[in-house]
Amino acid sequence: MSEAPAIEANELVKVFDKGKVRALSGVSISVERGSVLGLLGPNGAGKTTVVRILSTVLAPDSGWASILGHDVVKEASKVRQLIGLAGQYATVDENLTGRENLVMVGRLTHLNRATVRSRADELLESFELTDAASRPLKTYSGGMRRRLDLAAALVGRPPVMFLDEPTTGLDPQSRQDLWSIIEGLVKVGTTVLLTTQYLEEADRLADRVVVVDHGRVIAEGTPGELKADLGTTVVEVTFGDSSIADDASTLLQGLSTRPILHEGAALELTVEDGPRVAIEVLRTLDAAGIAVGGLALREPSLDDVFLTLTGHKSDDSATTAAAAAKGAVVG
Amino acid sequence: MTTSEVIGSSGRIRWMLSDVVTVTWRNLLGFLRIPEALFFSTLHPVMFVLLFRYVFGGAIHVEGTAYVDYLMPGIFVQTVCFGAVATSIGLAEDLQKGLIERFRALPMARIAVLGGRTSADLVRNVFVVAIMTGVGYLVGFRIGTNAALFLVGALLLLVFAYSLSWGFSVVGLSAPNSETAQVMSFPLLFPLTFASSAFVPVSSMPGWLQAFAAHQPVSLVVDAARSLMLGGAYHSTSAELQALAWCVGLLAVLVPLGVWRYRRTA
Numbered sequence: 251m252s253e254a255p256a257i258e259a260n261e262l263v264k265v266f267d268k269g270k271v272r273a274l275s276g277v278s279i280s281v282e283r284g285s286v287l288g289l290l291g292p293n294g295a296g297k298t299t300v301v302r303i304l305s306t307v308l309a310p311d312s313g314w315a316s317i318l319g320h321d322v323v324k325e326a327s328k329v330r331q332l333i334g335l336a337g338q339y340a341t342v343d344e345n346l347t348g349r350e351n352l353v354m355v356g357r358l359t360h361l362n363r364a365t366v367r368s369r370a371d372e373l374l375e376s377f378e379l380t381d382a383a384s385r386p387l388k389t390y391s392g393g394m395r396r397r398l399d400l401a402a403a404l405v406g407r408p409p410v411m412f413l414d415e416p417t418t419g420l421d422p423q424s425r426q427d428l429w430s431i432i433e434g435l436v437k438v439g440t441t442v443l444l445t446t447q448y449l450e451e452a453d454r455l456a457d458r459v460v461v462v463d464h465g466r467v468i469a470e471g472t473p474g475e476l477k478a479d480l481g482t483t484v485v486e487v488t489f490g491d492s493s494i495a496d497d498a499s500t501l502l503q504g505l506s507t508r509p510i511l512h513e514g515a516a517l518e519l520t521v522e523d524g525p526r527v528a529i530e531v532l533r534t535l536d537a538a539g540i541a542v543g544g545l546a547l548r549e550p551s552l553d554d555v556f557l558t559l560t561g562h563k564s565d566d567s568a569t570t571a572a573a574a575a576k577g578a579v580v581g
Numbered sequence: 582m583t584t585s586e587v588i589g590s591s592g593r594i595r596w597m598l599s600d601v602v603t604v605t606w607r608n609l610l611g612f613l614r615i616p617e618a619l620f621f622s623t624l625h626p627v628m629f630v631l632l633f634r635y636v637f638g639g640a641i642h643v644e645g646t647a648y649v650d651y652l653m654p655g656i657f658v659q660t661v662c663f664g665a666v667a668t669s670i671g672l673a674e675d676l677q678k679g680l681i682e683r684f685r686a687l688p689m690a691r692i693a694v695l696g697g698r699t700s701a702d703l704v705r706n707v708f709v710v711a712i713m714t715g716v717g718y719l720v721g722f723r724i725g726t727n728a729a730l731f732l733v734g735a736l737l738l739l740v741f742a743y744s745l746s747w748g749f750s751v752v753g754l755s756a757p758n759s760e761t762a763q764v765m766s767f768p769l770l771f772p773l774t775f776a777s778s779a780f781v782p783v784s785s786m787p788g789w790l791q792a793f794a795a796h797q798p799v800s801l802v803v804d805a806a807r808s809l810m811l812g813g814a815y816h817s818t819s820a821e822l823q824a825l826a827w828c829v830g831l832l833a834v835l836v837p838l839g840v841w842r843y844r845r846t847a
Contacts, residue, residue, distance in 0.1 A: 341679035
């Protein structure tokens with residue numbers, strides 16, 4: 251018997267508001283056991299709808315999905331024993347303390363009292379919330395809330411986790427903390443489906459990335475494959491000062507497939523064959539007697555991938571700070 | 582790893598009850614964490630007692646007893662009915678904040694979200710009725726029958742309010758947010774509680790209104806409560822039986838209605 255994938259979705263369609271809003275128009279994904287899938291897309295792309303269907307909260311209008319081989323509609327109660335849901339919509343009770351929230355979820359997951367208590371202590375400890383455990387959630391910072399939210403989803407040790415924009419609206423330090431926690435989950439074999447608007451997040455955490463836009467999958471692959479599909483490499487050359495870079499820019503014009511990006515004392519060339527062009531760059535500059543401060547080859551970022559695929563920039567690609575501010579408004 | 586693989590039907594009922602208890606516990610903790618809300622929501626009916634006892638009461642004439650005795654069973658019923666608004670507000674809030682989303686992804690009994698909310702509101706109503714009995718005694722209310730019948734009367738009106746809670750869960754699940762749930766609830770409750778025998782004898786109303794006021798459930802529950810708490814001229818076996826029938830009928834209709842609405846809530 252072949253092993254069913256941890257998460258499988260086939261041609262999911264979901265329409266809201268009596269046909270007016272087509273949230274999903276045929277989304278298919280498959281996630282291998284123990285791997286991390288990054289579901290990447292701008293606001294309104296349909297990421298959350300996918301998660302809500304996979305976590306049995308919402309039934310699809312057509313198509314089917316299964317978790318570890320169990321249908322999310324026909325075997326919803328079985329599926330609920332296998333999954334954990336955390337993120338922007340599933341939340342915690344702000345009137346309860348951190349520990350009370352975990353105990354509540356543990357009891358509703360049908361763990362016995364002793365297990366619930368030890369599991370709550372263990373999670374509070376590992377998410378560094380022990381000191382705040384007896385305080386109502388109202389007093390928690392954004393980062394602490396997200397950690398507790400994640401802890402609540404983990405009480406029942408689910409083999410499959412859904413994280414819906416787990417770091418939207420968080421400051422950089424809290425994001426780093428959450429990323430480490432998620433990496434810890436993966437180490438113990440949890441399958442994770444993570445939605446995000448942050449390309450950096452998908453790049454760091456995901457084994458595979460599915461890019462969705464307007465309710466359909468527009469690209470799929472490992473972060474490396476997606477970047478390789480662009481077929482380009484960036485060659486970065488730095489010089490002593492900006493005027494030297496100016497001179498070099500004129501000399502190197504012919505080597506770049508797109509106009510050379512000139513920033514301060516650095517130049518960025520977009521090329522097909524990185525190593526060959528790098529040698530060419532050094533030869534040309536050496537012949538002209540221009541000293542090179544540094545040279546680096548870098549793959550395009552997922553930001554570049556996203557821009558190419560969707561024709562528009564990822565909403566939150568500018569800076570983490572801007573993204574956090576936006577997330578706070580949207581979320 | 583997570584939970585037992587196969588649960589028999591007795592196990593399922595046990596877990597269902599356990600889930601209802603867990604959600605009730607969570608809601609009761611919520612009340613305790615906002616003592617201001619608890620205090621003022623208790624103060625509100627006390628103000629009503631004082632208002633009708635000392636401001637309006639002098640102008641209202643009732644047969645066979647002091648107005649304060651007539652008033653208190655009516656105030657009890659009015660107060661617990663308004664308690665049902667808390668059910669709609671609480672559910673709208675849970676929905677709005679995303680807690681129900683989390684509950685839906687848990688292997689808990691579906692009915693526990695509503696069962697836990699209505700049970701917590703019932704506990705709160707018990708507490709409020711106890712306080713108001715004390716306040717009633719301070720302003721001169723006296724039980725006309727005996728303590729046991731008084732408690733039966735209290736039980737009856739609490740069961741009535743409990744059935745209303747299930748009805749108002751539909752309002753809460755249909756409202757876009759908790760503020761709207763509140764304003765949607767009042768137009769339903771005002772005619773029921775005020776166009777009733779709670780504060781004034783129905784016979785003092787115009788004929789067309791009497792037809793409604795004399796037969797609507799709140800009046801019948803108030804009449805039954807008076808029958809059990811005051812007795813004497815207010816004794817009415819017919820009101821007691823009709824009130825009981827309303828409680829059973831409303832539960833039979835409103836519980837499935839609430840569950841149906843909950844299942845449909847996306």
